[in-house]
Amino acid sequence: MDFNDTREESTYRAEARAWLDENAPQHLLEPLSSSTFGGMNTGAEDPLEASKRWQLKKAEAGWACLQWPREYGGRGATPIQSVIWNQEEGVYAKLSGTFIIGQGMCGPTMMAYASETQKQRYLPKLASGEEVWCQLFSEPHSGSDLAGLRTRAEKDGDEWVVNGQKIWTSGADHSDYGILITRTDPTIAKHKGLTMFFVDMKSPGIDIRPIKQINGQSGFNEVYFDNVRLADEQRLGEVGEGWSVSITTLMNERLAIGGGISTGFPEIKELVDALPLGVGKAIDNQAVRSKLADWYAKAAGLRNTAARSISALSKGETPGPENSIGKLVAGTIMQDIAKFAMDLQGFGAVLTDPEVAEGAARFQAMLLRSPAVRIEGGTDQILRNIIAERVLGLPADLRADKGLPFDEIPTGN
């Protein structure tokens, strides 16, 4: 065992660090660092503009989409080099949030299924952040059961006509393009009648409406399609192959390694070190100590698990399935920490004004954002199914829709 970089890795890290020292938007360091959970603070600057400016600067210097080939705007880097970059970029990586879905999921799908001309046209601008992409997958009636989606695409001459509704589309309101999964044949089994497209979000017939979340923010949108016309060239993969195309997309969901996954542990530790409780500080209380130890052990477990994945990448291996536990563990810890931190503060903790509430109301922000962590990108329950079936090899659940044509599947309404 050795926790140090190899010689090549350390050279790469030095190169990344030198470029960041010279070019990072240091005036944003403080506001970004004080961002509360679920929001991004870019001080006086518009968050989207600040993000695009930083992304373009990185792209021009070859530090965007590091693992992509150079001709599509990347750097041809290895996975471990990409991890090293994430570690070095640190807090500035918050500015990449806008591009994660486009670059992490849409890009690899385009890379696999778009024509060469399309790749040349779209990928470099996706890498540079000049164009933002979103992913149009979930629907009001198909979240965990994604393959149950209903948005129709019907052939009309050389074109396709799309009608339906997508939901939970992150960043749709400032996206230029999106990848869109549709149903092209409802008379066959549900996984078989799907087809993937990419779509210009400015197309006539698209209506985007932000969703107001329980924390008052609006990171997601509903997207309505009313006779939206797509050229057949916008199809990704064969007709009826949409499900396997979507697997490509989902498999590319960015490994949350290198940058680390938030648990709220540093925040609760800082709180209990200072907060009076009884005759001493909260950290001297046994109930607090037990919870703290539990959360630390879990947070450390995630950090050490990520380190094992990085180690595998460093050796040119594929990380093991243990990496799938991150969001499942972190989401619940964060929700528990928020609740407990507020409990320790008593009734005053109901206050949500950052000017008044303890710790700039960060636990209140965490309380109201953390439920989403346990749902977005795969619910806790779906993640447990995945672990049980794909890692432990337990048999699949019996399904009421197995083998049925899509239009004969019971819908309940």
Place this chain on the structure above:
Amino acid sequence: MNFDFSDDEKLVRDQIARLLADRCPTSVVRQVLEGEAAYAKDVWTGLIEMGLTATCIPEAYGGVAAGYLTLCLVAEQLGAHLAPTPFSSSVYFATEALLEFGTDAQKQRWLPRLASGELIGTLAVVESGNELTADSVQLIANNGRLSGSKLVVPDGNIADVAIVLARDTGVGLSLYLADLRTDSVTRERVETVDPTRDSARLAFADCEADVLGSPGAGWNHLERLYDRAAVLIAFEQLGGAQSALDMAVAYAKERFAFGRPIGSFQALKHMMADMYVALKLAESNCYYAAWTLATNADDLPLAAATARVSATQAYQLCSRDNIQVHGGMGFTWEFDCHLYYRRSNYLTLQLGGLTSWENKLVDALPRDEAAA
């Protein structure tokens, strides 16, 4: 970065896994559970023949100096196979205490025979049913002679030599090394939650003993010893947790109810997914702690407590819910589920309970001094 065991270390692990699969099936564990034997002699002999009792002892004292990373993987396999041997007592406690605190003469005298398995060592600490504290130790050391008793000593019926925590007249607590093969030591077998591990009450009546380490530093020495042993015990817990999970998964695939394998029900799938998650968190923490043990890193106390807390949680969860997955069959003496349940609860308490390790963990965290 290379956060993994080496091929050589893994080779030793695979060898011991084969040895234990061969010599230590659960039928052998049951012989100790149900019979008169204090340990599985054939398994113990096999471990000795492989040189495992000599793993971390320098060559000068008859060891093989294979290193702590190897020892961690040995511990994992011993836990996975529920090995009913005095390995932990002799190696993680007695041998470690001598390596850490012994004089050269003490090492010369005892280590070669511990390395060869000729002698079995142990650690005698606990005197009452209260959580151990420095104030509570009553066994007296006076002019190099021990008087008093220890309530539960692992492998106390079979150990030849014990490291004993004693109140040293005038100087506080000290560690002593006592040869137990004398009339001044009375041994009495005690029943515990895990009869596959030998346990004894030891009474010392003016027993001659040799101070180990600095007089008066007994408590600090013990904490140091516990931190190091915690990493190794955590690996045993990890191995046991994995076996319990494997057993649950295998049964859930085989057992049918309502016309389908019970493993296809989400209620059970999610239970086993949670077992897997706890296991993986513990495994990663154990790996890190192994590195701090092998390199004697400054953050060993924090890493050891972290590994200990998460490995305890993992083994507790996996052994408990393995019974649940088995339903009524899991509550029968005949099924092996209780072997893991027993061992997990024994190991949870062996170095002091979970709460005491939670406290050690929090004590080891860097504290924000500005706030204090």
